[in-house]
Structure formats: C-alpha cells, structure tokens
Amino acid sequence: MKILVVEDDEMINDAIVEYLSDQHYAVEAAYDGKSAWDLLEVFTYDLILLDVMLPEMDGIALCRKLRNKGMDIPILMLTARDTLDNKIEGLDAGADDYLVKPFELGELSARIRALLRRGGSTTTPVLTWGKLSLDPSTCEVFFDEKELALSPKEYKLLEFFLRNGRRVFSRAQILEHLWSFEQVPEEATVKAHIRGLRQKLESVGAPSNLIETVYGLGYRLGEEP
Amino acid sequence: MKILVVEDDEMINDAIVEYLSDQHYAVEAAYDGKSAWDLLEVFTYDLILLDVMLPEMDGIALCRKLRNKGMDIPILMLTARDTLDNKIEGLDAGADDYLVKPFELGELSARIRALLRRGGSTTTPVLTWGKLSLDPSTCEVFFDEKELALSPKEYKLLEFFLRNGRRVFSRAQILEHLWSFEQVPEEATVKAHIRGLRQKLESVGAPSNLIETVYGLGYRLGEEP
DNA sequence: GAAAAAAAATGAAAATTCTGGTAGTAGAAG
DNA sequence: CTTCTACTACCAGAATTTTCATTTTTTTTC
Structure with missing residues (x-):
C-alpha cells in the first residue's frame, strides 16, 4: 500500500511519514501542490493525504484536477480550518474524507484503513x-x-x-x-x-x-x- | 437514491427523514438494530445512516454483521460519544465515515453526497x-x-x-x-x-x-x- | 467397414413475452 | 377549481422463446 503525503509543514509531514512507515505503509512526501501533481502524473498511489492549505496549488484545486482527469484514488483531506463551508467544499471537490487538525495519529490510521478497505471491492469484474x-x-x-x-x-x-x-x-x-x-x-x-x-x-x-x-x-x- | 436511517430517538429520526426527503432521497426509518437488520436482509439501500447507541443491537455490532455478510453499502455512523476510541472502533467495524452529534444537517448532506459519489462512477458534483x-x-x-x-x-x-x-x-x-x-x-x-x-x-x-x-x-x- | 442407432444441428412455424403508445383515474399542489 | 403528477390498464406491433419436423453428424454394433 503506497501513500502520498502532501503537506507543506515539514514537521507535520515528517511526523506523518514516520508514523505511517511504522505501520508498514510505503510513504512518499510532497511539500506543495505542484510537485504533488508531478508525482501523481508519473507514479501510482493507493491513497493521498492532502492538506488544504498548500503553496503553488491548494488541496482543493489539486483534488478537482485529479478528479477531472478521471483518477479515483481515495483522497483524505487535512484541514486546519474547521468551518462547515470548507468541509463541504472539500468533499464536493471529490475528497473521500477529511480530518481536522489537530488530529491524533490513531484516528488518521483508522480513517486510512476505512478508505483503503473500501477501494478494493468496488470494481465490477469483466x-x-x-x-x-x-x-x-x-x-x-x-x-x-x-x-x-x-x-x-x-x-x-x-x-x-x-x-x-x-x-x-x-x-x-x-x-x-x-x-x-x-x-x-x-x-x-x-x-x-x-x-x-x-x-x-x-x-x-x-x-x-x-x-x-x-x-x-x-x-x-x-x-x- | 435510497437511504436507511437507523436511530432510536424518534425526534431526531423524523427530523433526518424529513430533511433528506426534501433533498429528494428515498428514505426509510428503523428504530432499533434488529429491525434495521431485518430490513437490510430484504431490501437494498444505497446508504445507511447508523446511530451507535441502539436498542436490540448496537450500531457497531450491526455494522460488523453487515460487513461480515459481504455487504459493502456505504455506512455513515452517528455517535453522541466523542472519544477517539469509539470513532476508531466504528471505522474499524466497517463504517465509512462518522458524524458526532449534534451535527448540522448541511454537513450531514455533504457527507452523504461524498459517500454516494464514491460508490457511483461520478466524481464531479455536476x-x-x-x-x-x-x-x-x-x-x-x-x-x-x-x-x-x-x-x-x-x-x-x-x-x-x-x-x-x-x-x-x-x-x-x-x-x-x-x-x-x-x-x-x-x-x-x-x-x-x-x-x-x-x-x-x-x-x-x-x-x-x-x-x-x-x-x-x-x-x-x-x-x- | 457398413448399417443401425443415438445424438446433435438445422430450419421454420407457433406461442409467448416485451415494449411503447394511448387513455383514463386519483390525488396533491397551487 | 384548475393543473400537474403519479399511477394503472389495455392494446398492437415487435422481438424473443419455444416447439417440432427434418437433416446431418457421431457412435455403436455387427
């Protein structure tokens, strides 16, 4: 299972990467929207952890761009803002779930499991x-x-x-x-x-x-x- | 789109049913875990709104039972308890998302849209x-x-x-x-x-x-x- | 090997089912 | 009271399913 962490705050990013690595996920980090996009065009991931506030291209824009391109990777949004509007905006942009900062790593892990479990069985076999x-x-x-x-x-x-x-x-x-x-x-x-x-x-x-x-x-x- | 609302508090249940009906969903109500299970065995739904605390069979048990039976309907859990453990327990039991009471109906609607969208083939709001x-x-x-x-x-x-x-x-x-x-x-x-x-x-x-x-x-x- | 027997393929007609259209009723909304 | 909507019933034409008689192929038997 390969996860891309898109988060500009280095300390948070590093903490997440380390934690998820301990949970035996393959993790890669990006620190702004544009470089995340570059990675996503070349490599495949099973899930994206996406901060809303990002330099270059914000999380919601990136999310929209991905969905418009037809990519249906599970996206878990991270947001510091706790207003209802932003939550709705994120979900409507195509995110599958979101988490409000500050969050506990245990909860992050549980949500990732929920999203990954869901993705597996949705395809109809031809x-x-x-x-x-x-x-x-x-x-x-x-x-x-x-x-x-x-x-x-x-x-x-x-x-x-x-x-x-x-x-x-x-x-x-x-x-x-x-x-x-x-x-x-x-x-x-x-x-x-x-x-x-x-x-x-x-x-x-x-x-x-x-x-x-x-x-x-x-x-x-x-x-x- | 057909939604099953499982919630024992009649007032809350009615309010949700009415609100979702206004949003053009087909909605059915159950007031305890057992009768919800009976309905789910016979009819098909596109999403379940599931309260954690229920008479007869609690939400987490019902959720587990459904997943064990191989049903992968999106489940949105409603919980009054706000402790991390219960959130994780719910998600690990197979819920796709949860919402802490009291919640705003607008947010409920946004999360329902997000869950339904994931199940279907569309990713854009339009x-x-x-x-x-x-x-x-x-x-x-x-x-x-x-x-x-x-x-x-x-x-x-x-x-x-x-x-x-x-x-x-x-x-x-x-x-x-x-x-x-x-x-x-x-x-x-x-x-x-x-x-x-x-x-x-x-x-x-x-x-x-x-x-x-x-x-x-x-x-x-x-x-x- | 060749004739007889069994099984399967073929062609075509009969029976059935499915669909789209018309029409009409009841009930809710304005 | 009028209008819109949801629901039902019914019919004719079309498409499909079924049946049956006949021919072809394969197996069995001598």
Whole structure:
C-alpha cells in the first residue's frame, strides 16, 4: 500500500511519514501542490493525504484536477480550518474524507484503513475468454472490439459459460441453472439458444469451436487461445 | 437514491427523514438494530445512516454483521460519544465515515453526497453525459444549454442513471432504488416515467437513444457521444 | 467397414413475452 | 377549481422463446 503525503509543514509531514512507515505503509512526501501533481502524473498511489492549505496549488484545486482527469484514488483531506463551508467544499471537490487538525495519529490510521478497505471491492469484474469479453454491469459483449447484440437468454447462457471455465454442462443442467422452476421448457430450447449464440459469435469472426459440443454429455467453452 | 436511517430517538429520526426527503432521497426509518437488520436482509439501500447507541443491537455490532455478510453499502455512523476510541472502533467495524452529534444537517448532506459519489462512477458534483448535465445541488437539468423541466420522479430517474454510467437496470431494480418500500408501485409506472423522460429529452433535441432499452433486461444510458 | 442407432444441428412455424403508445383515474399542489 | 403528477390498464406491433419436423453428424454394433 503506497501513500502520498502532501503537506507543506515539514514537521507535520515528517511526523506523518514516520508514523505511517511504522505501520508498514510505503510513504512518499510532497511539500506543495505542484510537485504533488508531478508525482501523481508519473507514479501510482493507493491513497493521498492532502492538506488544504498548500503553496503553488491548494488541496482543493489539486483534488478537482485529479478528479477531472478521471483518477479515483481515495483522497483524505487535512484541514486546519474547521468551518462547515470548507468541509463541504472539500468533499464536493471529490475528497473521500477529511480530518481536522489537530488530529491524533490513531484516528488518521483508522480513517486510512476505512478508505483503503473500501477501494478494493468496488470494481465490477469483466469476464473474458480469449478475445471474448462480457461486462455484467452493462450487459455488453464484445469479441475482438466488435460488439454482439445478444438476446436475453443468449446473454445469460454465455455469461453462465464464462463464469464456469471449461466445465461441461448437459442441457438438463443448463435448464436448471438458467430457468426458474415454474416453467422449464424442453431441452430443444437449449439447442436453439446454443445455435443462436454460435451464429452471432461466428458473424463477428469468432472461432466455431468457442462453444464446443461434447458428444453425449453437453456443451462447454472451447480451448482458450 | 435510497437511504436507511437507523436511530432510536424518534425526534431526531423524523427530523433526518424529513430533511433528506426534501433533498429528494428515498428514505426509510428503523428504530432499533434488529429491525434495521431485518430490513437490510430484504431490501437494498444505497446508504445507511447508523446511530451507535441502539436498542436490540448496537450500531457497531450491526455494522460488523453487515460487513461480515459481504455487504459493502456505504455506512455513515452517528455517535453522541466523542472519544477517539469509539470513532476508531466504528471505522474499524466497517463504517465509512462518522458524524458526532449534534451535527448540522448541511454537513450531514455533504457527507452523504461524498459517500454516494464514491460508490457511483461520478466524481464531479455536476453529473454529465455528453451534452446532458444535471446539477444535484440545484436540481437543474440541461441538454445543450437548454433547460429541461422534469417532474420529481423523472428527475430522480435521470439522476439515478447518470450516477451509474452504462449499467443496465431492470424496472424492478429501479423501483427498489427510487421508491420507499411502503409504496412500491407497479412496474408500469417505471415505463410511464421513462416515457415522460424520453419525451422531454427529445423535445430539446436529445438523441432518442439517450436512454436506451435493453430488451428483456431493462434500461440504461445510451453510448456517450 | 457398413448399417443401425443415438445424438446433435438445422430450419421454420407457433406461442409467448416485451415494449411503447394511448387513455383514463386519483390525488396533491397551487 | 384548475393543473400537474403519479399511477394503472389495455392494446398492437415487435422481438424473443419455444416447439417440432427434418437433416446431418457421431457412435455403436455387427
């Protein structure tokens, strides 16, 4: 875990760096907004500790600049000013949390843990298989940059395979997994959807064995290229 | 955006609920830890406002229980006690932020915005999508300089989409997020609002696929120009 | 190896589901 | 009282899912 400490007061900066180093974080220091920006353009950090009052470029401006650039690193603001307006300004500029000076190092540490813990699990995984990729959040499917327009059942079918590696599934198993108990259709239905999927996949140049048939057993994903 | 307020003091609870409702959030109230847990097992929320001191199950215990179950909803803790230990305990239990009573409602609102923003995909206070922009603080919506007059539900609907990028949401999911459970209407209602929104968008020249239909799955924002 | 049997693929029609539009009611707001 | 908003119901056209008859492929058996 790598943390950038942006704080112009050398004594405070040094104290924070030392404390966080003891907590086994990798820490780097910057003493003004501009040099912090320079570092951030080149290196990646897991979290930024950002003082509001800074020479060259203040914390809120830096924060805005980062967010505008699409960087979503957790930012913990440090502020000496305790007025409501400044807190709100900081949070609206895109900071994730703030701490009012003077603060205790124990609290700093707790807030850092809270922010880092949060960052980890927020990304939605995109499922891929060779050149094929499927994004469950947007329901988009691509093969080699080209988007496929799948029907709902075809989409679910493909997602099901992608979530299960190379496992073989019989048509009966597929029906059990993708259809609700109330109305399970004939196995012929699965055949039909498999066919639809294969057709659409081939139409964008996917190899014909992407979904392969295992005679007598069922279907599975073909070898990953 | 749906918020659960867990606070045993009825007066405070009511005040918060009323204030947040005015801010166009869908709000539900719970008055003890156990009933909060029951609600959370069944419904989905975008944020929890959680008092530390509660009958049945205290806030920290509830927080732990949620995190252990893998739920990563943003949690904002409310505490009357101002000692460092309790703050740290709350944050380590998995809370994302805390607020010490008594607090100003303006600050509560700012922190809620900050937490919700982190969960979603947007980092700027003004949400935009191509030529479309929506300012949550003023509730103004513009497309290409032209202002749209949206009804409250249409506004919420649009904000919800704007906060979630290209994610697909079924009508049922939309109902869960934008309506309080006491009065969840039929799915036809969502259709009606989608329609209203599309009409108003088109009337100012927005592309008709700005809110696009994903057959059988739901709705989402169309490709960003 | 070739015929028979089993399994899978194909094509196309029937049944079902989904969506967008119209219309109308109830209730709140002004 | 009028206007705006939220909600429902219903319908037709479109898209999808399902079924079924037929052909092709693979396996089994002799």
